[in-house]
Amino acid sequence: MKKSGTEPPLYNYEAIAQSPDFKALKKKKRNFIIPIAAFFLLFYISLPILTSYTTILNKPAIGDITWVWVFALAQFIMTWALCMIYVSKANGFDKDAEAIIEKEKAGDYV
Template sequence: MADAISPQDEGKSGPVRNAGVVEDQQTTLRDWQAIERDGEFRELVRAKRNLIIPATIFFLLYYFVFLIIVGYFPDIANASVFGNINVAYLFALSQFFMTWILMGIYVWRAGAFDRLVERIVARVRGENKG
């Protein structure tokens, strides 16, 4: 809190103690903007978006189909499969399996994302050294 301005300091002019910090933040901002314009970074964002958005939409539809069946088609939902186990119960349990499947697909694809990130980070660090 050494850089905080006290009421006694207000209105007094003096050396700016945060000039180096502000300059570093501006340099970092420029670095991030350059990375954001980079083709490989855009490829990474596009690849992640192409997986995450359809997976999210699919899961939400899958979930709402369950609610629609239970709410609007109770005869289907109450249909017995094994003794007291009905379609609604199995569909509800399938939500867990679907979550695990989607997670597995993401983890499988994350390897490609990680390789892209490693290339981007290596190039950025290399550029900053030279």
């Protein structure tokens, strides 16, 4: 069945977008995502840069294992750790978003 397009929206998205709670949530997310993304990119891109232009990681770390291998393994660990941190924070962001929706349902953003 085709919708006619005349149904009113479920929520007042314009009011939600202008609310201080939503703006605070966006700022909180941005303050988390930008530093985490910058750290990830710097950590990730440093391995190819260091291996291409320096020999600093070619020194042995443990026996015959060089720092290149340690750094590469650390990238896998870092990726999993950041993923777990992000999921934890995203759950909190979802709860905040649900609270904003509940406030809109209650008519607080009219």
